[in-house]
Amino acid sequence: MKGSNINTLLKVLLSLGLGVYLTWYLFDIMSEEDIRVFKNTILNSNYWLIALSLILALISYFSRAYRWGYTLWPMGYKSSFKNQYHSLMIGYLVNMTIPRAGEFSRAVMLKRSDNIPIGPGFGTIVTERIIDMIIMFSLAALAILISPNETSIIFRRIKEGFLGTSSEDSGGGLWMYAFIVLGLILLGLLFIKRIRQRVFAFLNSLKEGLSSIFKVKQYWAYLLHTLIIWLSYLVMFALPFYAIEGTTNVPFSGMLLAFSFGALGISFTNGGMGAYPLLIGITTAYYLQKQGVENAEAIGNALGMVIWATQTIFLILLGLISLVLMPRKYNTDEKR
Numbered sequence: 001m002k003g004s005n006i007n008t009l010l011k012v013l014l015s016l017g018l019g020v021y022l023t024w025y026l027f028d029i030m031s032e033e034d035i036r037v038f039k040n041t042i043l044n045s046n047y048w049l050i051a052l053s054l055i056l057a058l059i060s061y062f063s064r065a066y067r068w069g070y071t072l073w074p075m076g077y078k079s080s081f082k083n084q085y086h087s088l089m090i091g092y093l094v095n096m097t098i099p100r101a102g103e104f105s106r107a108v109m110l111k112r113s114d115n116i117p118i119g120p121g122f123g124t125i126v127t128e129r130i131i132d133m134i135i136m137f138s139l140a141a142l143a144i145l146i147s148p149n150e151t152s153i154i155f156r157r158i159k160e161g162f163l164g165t166s167s168e169d170s171g172g173g174l175w176m177y178a179f180i181v182l183g184l185i186l187l188g189l190l191f192i193k194r195i196r197q198r199v200f201a202f203l204n205s206l207k208e209g210l211s212s213i214f215k216v217k218q219y220w221a222y223l224l225h226t227l228i229i230w231l232s233y234l235v236m237f238a239l240p241f242y243a244i245e246g247t248t249n250v251p252f253s254g255m256l257l258a259f260s261f262g263a264l265g266i267s268f269t270n271g272g273m274g275a276y277p278l279l280i281g282i283t284t285a286y287y288l289q290k291q292g293v294e295n296a297e298a299i300g301n302a303l304g305m306v307i308w309a310t311q312t313i314f315l316i317l318l319g320l321i322s323l324v325l326m327p328r329k330y331n332t333d334e335k336r
Helices: 001-026 034-043 047-075 083-099 104-115 117-148 148-163 171-215 217-241 252-266 275-290 298-325
Strands: none
Touching: 001 047, 001 275, 034 298, 047 083, 047 117, 047 217, 047 298, 083 104, 083 148, 083 298, 104 117, 117 148, 117 217, 148 252, 148 275, 217 252, 217 298, 252 275, 275 298
């Protein structure tokens, strides 16, 4: 097996292993009564509102795919909305298995379908991710400014519950620390090796893609699609709070904090497995406990699992459809 294949396999196994552990941990910390409430909460959810959240997710995917063209066109590269959308969804699907590989796969798929060079194509995706990070950090900063005390308490609870730092039996927490430290070391070494081997030959074409944001001619349309994407994200995240009995009274500040912590969880594991529902559960449970809601942890975990499971299944389904429909070869006759 080649070194690159071993590196990829290690990344997948580390991320998947952490996700499986966190999923087990989420259920392990709940009592039998909590698990009963957890199941009933999920079964009694308003799935019409959940379906509406999925429609908003689809709108955000369409808008993101269309917006991508605004950064490709100024560089002289033409691609259809259909190919941009399928490339995007395949990228999301790849990210579910190989963390952070989806962005590169988007550029590869567009190279195959529209003969757009991988370097500039990937550069536009990096630019897109930078914009996403700026918006996400701004939302997280807003959440902290609105609720500084709540943020501090929830963060402490995450350290205690997520890592087991204050429990009497801290064995699980110690194993978690060891797993995370080992994973970060290995991933860091693999990342440095790959960067050293490939980055210099890639920089010129990547620079062209990164600078594409300054060449966008339809500036206001680009901003409009960005607004549609992030409003869709926020509303589709908020809807499940109203779909589950017991979480309807969580304030906007609480939803925003849960949204921010959930986004952090996605970066930990494959598609946020384990980490995403756990972080949302801990955040939501804090607000439910303030309101005197019984079985707050179970209800919070149920909310996190509903959001994660429905969005993940929907994304995988759309990604598989795109994998089938995406053109595999550049058609020169069609482009003339």
